[in-house]
Amino acid sequence: MFIAKFNSAIKYLLISLATLSVHQVHAGWQLEWIDDFDGNGVNWSNWTAQTQANYNNEVQCYTDDDSSSERNYDVSEGTLKIIARKKTLSCSTLGGQTKTWTSGRLNSKDKQEFLYGRIESRLRFLNLEGGTWPAFWMLENRIAEQPIAGDNDFVNWPNPGAGEIDVWEWFGNGPNSYITNFFNTSGCGSEVRYTYPNGPVDVTQWHTYAIEWNEDDISFYVDDTLVVSHNVSSCTQYKEPMFVLLNVAMGGNLGGAIDPNLTQAVLEIDYVAHCSTTSANDRFYCNDSVSTTNDDDGDGVNNNDDLCPDTPPGQSVDVNGCSVSQELNEAPEFSFIVTQQGVEGTIVEDEGGPVTITVEIFDENASDTHQVTWDVNQLVNPTVNGSSVAFNPTNMEIGNYTITATVTDNGTPNLSVTNSVTIRVATPPPPQLGTGGGGGLSYWVLLLISITLLLMRNRLTKTR
Structure with a gap:
């Protein structure tokens, strides 16, 4: 009996210590870098358009267009929109390959790279049709991908120096959940899927997706929810700087069949940020303007979940933050x-x-x-x-x-x-004799007959 109780106590102590090691807390987060997309174009000092990316038999041609009427990056009203557009073209950055969509893929390689801390982005995807594949992810900075600086960036994916972490990856053909994942040659981490509580519609609403990363652990979050923690203390990868990628891929081996009625797909990003641990505050996020208590219109529904963000004061609302007099948006x-x-x-x-x-x-x-x-x-x-x-x-x-x-x-x-x-x-048709119905043609026939009779009369008169 004593031994059983002793073993139970030891087991409880070990579980408690393990819990402390996985969920050891800090006071807060200190913002180190943020792109909040407040300008009128992509800030190219932070990002590179990865126009040479061509993987998984995907059908898009990535461009660097952020200004034309068919642009694939639109920075306006404080957000970045990465827009995939249905368009058949010869993709000049891929040696003239024929592609049936254009899209955008940004990475921060050689411009904004991070080693440990919290990396987060507040984003939403506006389309539920099949065939889309948007993602917020990271790569180790020695990978041999554009831009090539020649600073030891010659490593092939996913070897040490070129490992991958997927912070948020969503498929239109598997819409009920999103994917967190690792790709490396060291056997570190694994794929974990988070099921959206309200189903696919959740992907169209604002959420903050993040990883918290140190030498021993990598944890994935959606808003305040811990999705999973991975112990990487013995992993030989993820101990060097990584950079961020944002893109919308279309079709291919993983994206799958594209809805034939889909002509445009949009990934909207509010911001991307990196922060480090600090004891100077108790913030849960890198961006202190984001909080689970944010409710700008005071209707009791968090901004992240509010589909009607400008509800007049005093009105009763539903779970989406919409009053009886407010309608959900419908396509024109x-x-x-x-x-x-x-x-x-x-x-x-x-x-x-x-x-x-x-x-x-x-x-x-x-x-x-x-x-x-x-x-x-x-x-x-x-x-x-x-x-x-x-x-x-x-x-x-x-x-x-x-x-x-x-x-x-x-x-x-x-x-x-x-x-x-x-x-x-x-070319316009030649002039017609009349306008149909017999009226115009009869006029010309009668005129011809009249002229003929007149000529015959004149001849008879002369004969007499």
Whole structure:
């Protein structure tokens, strides 16, 4: 009996010590670096667009475009949007390979690298369709990937110096959970999946994903929830600086089949930050503006979970933070109106004067405003003006031309819809005798008969 109690006491003590070693706490976090995307473009002193990445038979061409109408990086209203767009092209950075999507992949190699501490990002993914593969992850800094500085960065993945940690990785074809994982040659760590409490919709809401990393342990968090801790004290990797990656991959071996109706997918990032332990505060996050008690509109729903962030004071709300009078955002719809000299129709005359194409937008959310982006590469000298585009078909060859527009609303989350219209440029038909129905043709026949009779009468008169 005494031995049993003694063994139980020893077992309890060992469990307690193990718990202390895994969950040993510190006072707080001191911010060391943050990119909060408050500018109007990507801060290239922090990031490199990894345009030469080509893995897993994925179908996207990564670009460095953060300024055109078809940009893959949009920094606006305090967030970075990495936008994957459906578009077939010859990818110049991959030797002219044909790709069917464009997208973005940023890494902080040689610019912002970290050894231990907490690395976190507040982000959300706005699409639930299959075939998407967004990720927030890290690589050891000696990997032989762009940019190549020649500073001993010649190691192939996932050898020592080129190991990988996936902080947050989500598949549209497996939407109920996200993945944390390790890739290395040292047998360290393992894949652990976190199941979203509310299902796939959780990925569209703001969450803070993080790792807390020291020489002995790597722990993964979503908001205040500890997902898993791994003991890496005996691991020969993850003892040197690592850099951050953010990207949206499409299809391939891992992304899987892409929803045929999907034309755009957006990963939105509020910030990325690194911090170190400190006894000077008791913060849970690198960014002290993020807290589980943040509730800007005072409706009792945390900002991270609030789908209606501007609820008027005093209103009752549901679990999403929306009052009875507030609607969840719905995607807009639109149609095209094609006119030439005031006449509507998708067949236009090459010499018939300027043509205007206008989108007519319908939105269940009446207060939404909309941004229209156009793909008018097939037109000659088009003029884009917001929700309309104008061109003159005079110098265009006879044939069909496809024009595509994408309408994006300002709701939460932003929703987009893309449609196309095909216009035929034709030569006008030759003039007709009459306008149909027999009226015009009868006139000409009667006129011919009258002239013939008159000539016959004149001839008879002369004969007499």
